[in-house]
Every structure is written in C-alpha cells, then in structure tokens.
Amino acid sequence: MKKPNKIAVLTSGGDAPGMNAAVRAVVRSCAFYDIECYGVYQGYQGLIDGNMKLMNARSVNNIVNKGGTFLKSARCLEFRTPEGRAKAYKNIQDKGIDALVVIGGDGSFTGAMIFQQEHNVPVIGIPGTIDNDIYGTRYTLGYDTALNTVVEVIDKIRDTASSHNRLFIVEVMGRDAGHIALNSGIGAGAEEILIPEENRGLDQMLESLQRSEKSGKSSSIVVVAEGDKTGENVFEIAKYIETNLPYYEVRVSVLGHMQRGGAPSCFDRVLASRMGVHAVEKLREGASNVMVGVIDDKMVLTPLEKAIKGKSEINNNLLRVADILSI
Numbered sequence: 001m002k003k004p005n006k007i008a009v010l011t012s013g014g015d016a017p018g019m020n021a022a023v024r025a026v027v028r029s030c031a032f033y034d035i036e037c038y039g040v041y042q043g044y045q046g047l048i049d050g051n052m053k054l055m056n057a058r059s060v061n062n063i064v065n066k067g068g069t070f071l072k073s074a075r076c077l078e079f080r081t082p083e084g085r086a087k088a089y090k091n092i093q094d095k096g097i098d099a100l101v102v103i104g105g106d107g108s109f110t111g112a113m114i115f116q117q118e119h120n121v122p123v124i125g126i127p128g129t130i131d132n133d134i135y136g137t138r139y140t141l142g143y144d145t146a147l148n149t150v151v152e153v154i155d156k157i158r159d160t161a162s163s164h165n166r167l168f169i170v171e172v173m174g175r176d177a178g179h180i181a182l183n184s185g186i187g188a189g190a191e192e193i194l195i196p197e198e199n200r201g202l203d204q205m206l207e208s209l210q211r212s213e214k215s216g217k218s219s220s221i222v223v224v225a226e227g228d229k230t231g232e233n234v235f236e237i238a239k240y241i242e243t244n245l246p247y248y249e250v251r252v253s254v255l256g257h258m259q260r261g262g263a264p265s266c267f268d269r270v271l272a273s274r275m276g277v278h279a280v281e282k283l284r285e286g287a288s289n290v291m292v293g294v295i296d297d298k299m300v301l302t303p304l305e306k307a308i309k310g311k312s313e314i315n316n317n318l319l320r321v322a323d324i325l326s327i
C-alpha cells in the first residue's frame with residue numbers, strides 16, 4: 001500500500017478535552033514525516049462542504065492546553081446518506097487527500113468505516129469521548145479530565161451536603177456507560193452509585209441509605225449515571241427516597257455539559273499526543289479501518305468494526321470496592 005501524501009483530520013460527535021491536543025499531534029506528525037495535512041472544520045459536514053484548511057506545524061500552536069475542539073464538531077446527518085458521503089469523497093479527491101484521521105466516538109467511527117468501504121479511503125480512528133465507552137482502548141480522550149471535573153464539583157457539593165445534613169443526588173454523564181459515575185463516585189466518596197450496566201433496583205439503595213443513617217451518617221452523596229437503568233430519572237429517585245426515608249432532605253444536581261469542557265488533564269494531553277503520533281505512523285505503514293488505543297500502556301490497533309460493536313466492560317471489582325466503602 002502506498003504511503004499517504006495528504007492526510008485530513010477531523011473531530012466529530014461530542015467534543016472532549018484532549019481533542020485539540022490530538023489534532024496538534026496529527027498535524028505535527030504529518031509535518032515531521034513530510035505529509036500535507038488538512039484540518040477539516042465541523043466534522044463530516046466540513047468534508048461534505050469542502051470546509052478544510054491546509055495546516056502546518058504552526059497552525060496548532062497554543063492549543064495543547066485547550067478544551068473543546070478548534071476544528072469544531074458536529075453530528076452530521078447528511079454523512080449518513082450515500083449522497084452525502086459521495087460529496088465528501090469528491091472534495092477529498094479534488095484536494096488529493098489520500099487518508100483520513102477521525103477523532104470521535106462510536107457514531108463517528110461508524111461513518112468512517114462505511115466511508116472507507118464505499119470509497120476505499122484509508123481511515124484511522126482516535127477515540128475521543130468523555131464516556132470511555134469504546135472497546136479497544138483502556139482510556140478515551142477526555143475521560144480523565146471529565147473525572148477530575150466531576151470529583152472537584154462533588155467535593156464542593158459535599159460541603160453543602162454536610163453543612164445542611166442533606167442527601168444529594170448527582171447526575172453525571174454516561175448515556176450508555178457507567179465509567180464516569182463509578183470512578184468519580186469512588187473518587188468523591190459517594191454512598192451509592194447507580195450505573196447503566198448494573199440494575200440493582202432502588203430498594204437495595206434504600207436499605208443501604210437506611211443503614212448509613214442508623215450508623216450515624218448525617219449526609220450522603222448518590223451518584224447516578226444519566227443512562228442508569230432503574231427506569232427513574234434523578235428527580236423521581238429523589239422523590240422515592242424522600243417518600244420512603246422522610247428524615248432525608250434531598251437535593252438534586254445535574255452536572256450536564258460542564259463535564260465536557262475545560263482544559264485537558266496532563267493524562268489526556270499525553271494520551272492525545274501518543275494517539276495522534278501513532279495514527280499517522282500507522283497510516284504510513286498502510287493501516288486502515290482501525291482505531292488506535294492504549295492497553296497496558298501499549299499503543300494498539302483495533303478494527304473499527306470491533307471498536308464499534310465491542311463492549312467496554314465496567315470493572316466489577318470497582319463495584320465491590322464502592323459497596324465496601326459505603327458502609
């Protein structure tokens with residue numbers, strides 16, 4: 001397979017801290033290996049509209065520390081159609097682009113895979129999502145930063161919880177995955193953690209909160225992933241607790257998109273840098289239709305199809321740790 005001469009890089013799906021650092025790593029690796037690099041704006045929409053700019057090593061100055069993505073991101077419906085993808089292909093052909101780096105989550109990788117199959121353009125994915133829910137990597141870009149953000153906020157909520165003897169229910173992101181809830185919950189010392197992967201029902205939580213109250217706890221934190229499968233939203237959970245345990249004064253805090261913003265942690269910057277360099281080096285070696293990841297501190301490649309369909313498992317031992325410590 002011929003080495004690429006022109007690579008395009010884009011960010012797609014929900015933004016995540018570390019995406020800028022990954023774009024920087026791709027652009028600079030291209031400069032290092034004498035490859036032309038186009039930055040595509042607005043994700044796949046930019047490919048369809050031809051909204052892209054030739055970048056050089058200096059185009060990505062002073063962004064390693066910035067949250068969000070300067071290339072901007074979008075969830076693009078038109079790219080889900082063969083016509084949209086044909087327009088995108090025409091644009092990259094016109095520019096002579098012969099490989100694509102897609103930084104995003106599983107939805108973005110699905111688009112990349114179909115595009116590769118239809119038009120035979122080599123593509124490589126870099127996992128960028130705060131949810132950490134992608135198979136083939138121990139960590140996704142933005143996850144570590146989001147965890148630190150959540151823990152910092154829950155620490156603050158704890159001040160009020162303990163000053164007022166209240167029970168706080170904190171909803172964190174994670175539409176399909178409980179990584180953020182489980183890890184931030186343990187890190188912030190939550191009494192209870194509800195995640196999509198494990199539906200223990202609300203009664204177990206009530207029993208545990210009752211035990212805590214009897215043992216002298218005067219305030220509590222319950223962390224709930226937004227995709228939690230108890231079937232109740234956080235406000236309903238709050239009502240349920242207040243009805244069944246009337247001595248608790250309950251408040252709800254939905255953290256929302258603040259979890260996606262902010263300067264990337266050092267961990268995410270290093271991860272992004274390694275992934276960006278690896279993506280370009282592997283494209284040069286002829287890799288395609290794969291995602292870069294890190295497992296046991298080694299860079300690995302996983303077929304996009306597997307990355308999309310595989311499940312990023314929750315560490316069950318963490319559930320046990322959370323249970324033991326919530327005594």
Ligand code: F6P
Nearest residue numbers: 014105129130131173174175260
């Ligand atoms: O994919 C990351 C994520 O943060 C999910 O946890 C959340 O459900 C979703 O994005 C929110 O997406 P949007 O910004 O489109 O509302």
